[in-house]
Amino acid sequence: MTYEIEIGRGKRGRRAYSLDDIAIVPNRRTRDPKDVSVSWQIDAYQFSMPVIAAPMDSAMSPATAITLGKLGGLGVLDLEGLWTRYEDPQAILDEIGALQDETNSPAVTRRMQELYQAPIQPELITTRLAEMRDAGVTVAGSLTPQRTQEHYKTVVAAGVDIFVIRGTTVSAEHVSKDHEPLNLKQFIYELDVPVIVGGAAGYTPALHLMRTGAAGVLVGFGGGATTTTRRALGIHSPMASAISDVAAARRDYMDESGGRYVHVIADGGMGTSGDIVKAIAMGADAVMLGSALARAEEAPGKGWHWGQEAHHLELPRGDRVNVGTVGPLEEVLFGPGHHTNGTSNLIGALRRSMATTGYSDLKEFQRVDVVVSPYEGN
Template sequence: MTNQIEIGRGKRGRMAYALDDVSVVPARRTRDPRDVSLQWQIDAFRFDMPVIGAPMDSVMSPATAIALGRLGGLGVLNLEGLWTRHEDPEPLLAEVAAMPDEPGSPAVTRRLQEIYSAPVQAELITRRLAEIREAGVTVAGSLTPQHTVEFYRTVLDAGVDLFVIRGTTVSAEHVSETQEPLDLKQFIYELDVPVIVGGAAGYTPALHLMRTGAAGVLVGFGGGASTTTRRSLGIRVPMATAIADIAEARRDYMDESGGRYVHVIADGGVGTSGDLVKALAMGADAVMLGAALARAEEAPGGGWHWGAEAAHHDLPRGHRTRVGQVAPLEELLWGPGHHTDGTSNLLGALKRAVSTSGYTELKDFQKVEVIVNPVSRS
């Protein structure tokens, strides 16, 4: 079977689906939501929920990473963000939040580029990660592939538990005629900590990333609601299809490797509880949340959301997006919810969806029936 369609006489392409295009089908047998376990484990680290805070300055500060860890999730600090470029980033965060509400404004973009032009300081990486470690939660930090070789030793010496290599698109084989590329397979092999790497949006790239020894693969291009990568580069793979493709790569890699399991983590496009449910139903083991957590009252963005792409020095491809402040972080995640649009009590909604489908474990929930409904978008 194939879902390829003819675009024109000289080009064919696969039909692909976004999370909005699919829905979970309830089962004949339902379960009590209180019986549902949302626990997720990667390597030796166990969490009470399959939620990772995206390494974006509008989402994760040392304080919010600690708060998310205490609530049962995993916060990942952006080690190339304001917290590692500036001794006191609070005034700059306040300035970004106070900028005019003008999406795509060249003046706003120029100021973001200026703020992020300060160099990353190794001593600040050490200090920020130490702050998280002292709180007694799992410590995770993120670097882009371009800066991994330069700063990874600092990150490891600081005592990180999980290391994230996150970029718009990350490949296992990067070819360059001007600089020595990062050999992911050799690099991950030599590390003593689990590595999560991405983004990837297709079967073959993800399979190659799994072969590097990564503990998890990020599905998507990062940035989510704040990115304009589709407009700038013409690159986009709808998330439902991307997750399903990479879940298949995970299954094939298990056969190839004799049973080694690599976690599939949806990264981008998961803005509401319904998106979270459908990402797991399509085969994800966990989700990396950006905009959904940027709505927390404690989020450093103050109701605004942006990614590193928005401040790229050469090719900015992201907006500073108004997401508002919905609720305190605990209420946003665990409830009780006071919003009807899927922006609060994300995990309560997940429990109810899993139980309505007849399951009590997230791994089993990946088997749930789904339907395609691209017309309704409801």
């Protein structure tokens, strides 16, 4: 069976599906939502919900990561962000929020590039992670592959529990004539902490990342609310197909490795509870959320949301967007919801969907029936 379609006489391509293109199908059995478990575990760390916060300054500060950790999720701090460049970044956050309200504004992009040129201070990495550790939550920090060699010793010495290497795309084999690239396999082998790495957008790159020893693989490529990667680079990976492909790599790697399980974490393009539900249905073990958490009252961006792509010095491919504010973080995650568009009570919606289709835990729910059902509207 082939999944390729003819684009023209000289090119064929595989049909891929976004989360909007699929729908979950109820089965013969239903459950009480109270009987459903949404707990998740990676390595020795257990969480009461499968939610990881994206390392984005607009969504996560040390204080917000602590709040999320106490609610049962995992907050990941961007160790190349404002919190490690400025002793007190509040004035910088206020300035970014007050920049002129215009999409695709060169002036906004230029000012953000200037603000993010302040040097990363290793002592601030230590201070921020210590603040999270002192609060008694699981400590996670993120670096891009380009900065990992420079700062990882500081991060590990500060007592990080889970280390995240996150980029637009991360490969196990990076080729460069100018410098020695990060050897992921050797790097992960030498660390004493579990490493989550990504993004990966397909079966083969994900399988290679799993072979490096990663505990989890992030699935996605520029699919979030703030990125313009598709317009700037012409690269995009529809999330439903990408998650399914990486889940297949997980299955085959388990056979290859004699049973080692690598967690699949959907990252990007999940702004509502329905997106989260469908990501897990396609095979994700957990989700990494940016805009969904940036809508919380505690979020540093105060309703504004941006990622690292928005202030890239050479090729910015992201926007600062206004996602608004829904309510306190606890309401965003657990309700009670007051919004009908899937932006509040995210975990309550996940529980109800699992209960409606008759599944009792996340691993079971990955086997739920789905159909391809493209929608023109909501």
